[in-house]
Amino acid sequence: MAKPVLLTVDDDREVLRAIERDLRRKYGSDYRVLRAGSGPEALEIVRELKIRNNSIALFLIDQRMPGMSGVEFLAQAITLFPDAKRVLLTAYADTDAAIAAINEAGINHYLLKPWDPPEENLYPVLDELLEDWEAAFPPQFEGIRVLGNRWSPVSHNIKDFLARNHVPYQWLDIETAASDSEVRSLVELLDEEETRSLPIVILPNGVRLRQPSLADLAEHAGLKTRATEAFYDLAIVGGGPAGLAAAVYGASEGLRTVMIEREAPGGQAGMSSRIENYLGFPSGLTGADLARRAVVQARRFGVEIISAEATEVRIDGPYRLLKLADGAELSCHALLVATGVQWRKLDSPGVERLTGAGIYYGAAMTEAMSTKGEDVYVVGGANSAGQAAMHFSRYARRVVMLVRGSSLAASMSQYLINQLKATPNIHIEYNTSVVEAHGEDHLEAISIHCAETNEVNKVPAIALFIMIGAAPNTDWLAEIVERDERGFIYSGPHLTRDGKRPNGWKLDRDPGLLETNVPGIFVVGDVRHGSVKRVASGVGEGSVAISFVHQYLSKVV
Numbered sequence: 001m002a003k004p005v006l007l008t009v010d011d012d013r014e015v016l017r018a019i020e021r022d023l024r025r026k027y028g029s030d031y032r033v034l035r036a037g038s039g040p041e042a043l044e045i046v047r048e049l050k051i052r053n054n055s056i057a058l059f060l061i062d063q064r065m066p067g068m069s070g071v072e073f074l075a076q077a078i079t080l081f082p083d084a085k086r087v088l089l090t091a092y093a094d095t096d097a098a099i100a101a102i103n104e105a106g107i108n109h110y111l112l113k114p115w116d117p118p119e120e121n122l123y124p125v126l127d128e129l130l131e132d133w134e135a136a137f138p139p140q141f142e143g144i145r146v147l148g149n150r151w152s153p154v155s156h157n158i159k160d161f162l163a164r165n166h167v168p169y170q171w172l173d174i175e176t177a178a179s180d181s182e183v184r185s186l187v188e189l190l191d192e193e194e195t196r197s198l199p200i201v202i203l204p205n206g207v208r209l210r211q212p213s214l215a216d217l218a219e220h221a222g223l224k225t226r227a228t229e230a231f232y233d234l235a236i237v238g239g240g241p242a243g244l245a246a247a248v249y250g251a252s253e254g255l256r257t258v259m260i261e262r263e264a265p266g267g268q269a270g271m272s273s274r275i276e277n278y279l280g281f282p283s284g285l286t287g288a289d290l291a292r293r294a295v296v297q298a299r300r301f302g303v304e305i306i307s308a309e310a311t312e313v314r315i316d317g318p319y320r321l322l323k324l325a326d327g328a329e330l331s332c333h334a335l336l337v338a339t340g341v342q343w344r345k346l347d348s349p350g351v352e353r354l355t356g357a358g359i360y361y362g363a364a365m366t367e368a369m370s371t372k373g374e375d376v377y378v379v380g381g382a383n384s385a386g387q388a389a390m391h392f393s394r395y396a397r398r399v400v401m402l403v404r405g406s407s408l409a410a411s412m413s414q415y416l417i418n419q420l421k422a423t424p425n426i427h428i429e430y431n432t433s434v435v436e437a438h439g440e441d442h443l444e445a446i447s448i449h450c451a452e453t454n455e456v457n458k459v460p461a462i463a464l465f466i467m468i469g470a471a472p473n474t475d476w477l478a479e480i481v482e483r484d485e486r487g488f489i490y491s492g493p494h495l496t497r498d499g500k501r502p503n504g505w506k507l508d509r510d511p512g513l514l515e516t517n518v519p520g521i522f523v524v525g526d527v528r529h530g531s532v533k534r535v536a537s538g539v540g541e542g543s544v545a546i547s548f549v550h551q552y553l554s555k556v557v
């Protein structure tokens, strides 16, 4: 935790140094002592500390300074740090003015210069004031702060990225500036250019990032964005359950392992509000918890986790070379593709324009709190939509599920159907689909088509969560591995047709169970053609794949 600040201001350099020395000697272990030679210089420091969300415990200010008196300085400084204690340093001749200023600037004490010895004339006064300050002052939030607009897609992406990567942050909605003094004073401190280019991410060291890209944010948030080695035994692309399981098993069995994840470890499972069918967790666990535990486990075994997107694969003899979005390249002997699937887009007018501004793909957990007391629409009839509806029902006034089919039985687990039916604020509308989204800068209404009546109804809506199935994103691998017509990657027995091994396959064995048509490139989880789309099966495949990797490496290395 950053130490609270004691700020002292005096235009006499010698006096300033003496105060600083006395303050450091007694309080240096618990407080940061800062000094300034004038009121304006001190105001700069005060503003910067406010932007960094640091606390000031005490102002120790000389009254008689050219340009700006101590009282004038305090009158401005306390608008930003109203709880800080204020001590005015005066010469004997100024005492009347100082007493008069006690009310004006809310001064707690005035001290006559010189204060020697400090043990008698300075410390007892400050001890008492600092004790009071500590007793009353709530600890400040010290992580990253994001100032933006609730309806901005960029703000949403930043919040989502930080939350899913378990980076603590504080969200400050600029629309609350009128009612929230914290937000208001921060906005006042930023320059006009900055407030025009929201969201702005404020790091604890004061660095401000305007509308940062996720790669930039990852770098500044302390996530690893570059591989430390040029070569690994095993490189895994995708950090969902399948990739994470492979990482844990690979590293625990001695393979130098790197895992590349472009969004956040946990994948789709990380977005699940409650996974209830994963073995060993009878009361379920959130996807975020599962991901966090798996990441800790993987790191404990020495897996290097990199926040980056893989964009290209090349084969060079026994080496598989992986290119990342920032142009960096790393090589490995075995490559495991665990890139899962991404949400299928709803192709109705208005939806793309308002995505991130009231319309979200997936359960968008970061938005759940902001749906408090409102009506929420969830599109989809599979388990993911059911879980999302249950999750939002805890915050929203009413959750309406829009389901295209006439029942949920074929697409959703029975335990979830039972939960939905037993939740009074969830309402299911069958045979419906969203045909248009309306709104200027954020979602305001949706048009719903009912297949039974063939009617279209426009209803007010400010939150729409879409979960209508998913597709693999494997175009970047199209030249390398064989895929089915939907982009899922073939492996093992699916590659042998009419008893023939895949084109170009030169080894005197068939492709392994989870191996693609390129020896040494494996595929696991949802992205694999024919896989069961579940957490447990992804974890199972990721773990099992490592034994095939070992077999492969035993012949290559």
Ligand SMILES: Cc1cc2nc3c(=O)[nH]c(=O)nc-3n(C[C@H](O)[C@H](O)[C@H](O)COP(=O)(O)OP(=O)(O)OC[C@H]3O[C@@H](n4cnc5c(N)ncnc54)[C@H](O)[C@@H]3O)c2cc1C
Pocket (backbone or CB within 6 Å): 237, 238, 239, 240, 241, 242, 243, 260, 261, 262, 263, 264, 265, 266, 267, 268, 269, 270, 271, 272, 273, 274, 275, 276, 277, 278, 308, 309, 310, 311, 338, 339, 340, 341, 342, 362, 363, 383, 384, 385, 387, 473, 524, 525, 526, 527, 532, 533, 534, 535, 536, 538
């Ligand atoms: C909301 C929701 C709830 C669910 N609930 C359950 C449940 O209760 N029980 C259950 O068994 N299953 C559930 N599922 C399904 C389950 O989550 C998936 O089957 C499982 O996550 C698949 O794991 P995976 O590792 O194969 O892929 P994913 O989880 O999809 O992970 C793939 C990862 O790869 C990353 N990636 C993709 N391309 C690249 C690239 N080029 N470079 C770097 N990284 C890349 C992605 O960012 C992603 O993190 C749910 C799914 C969702 C969406």
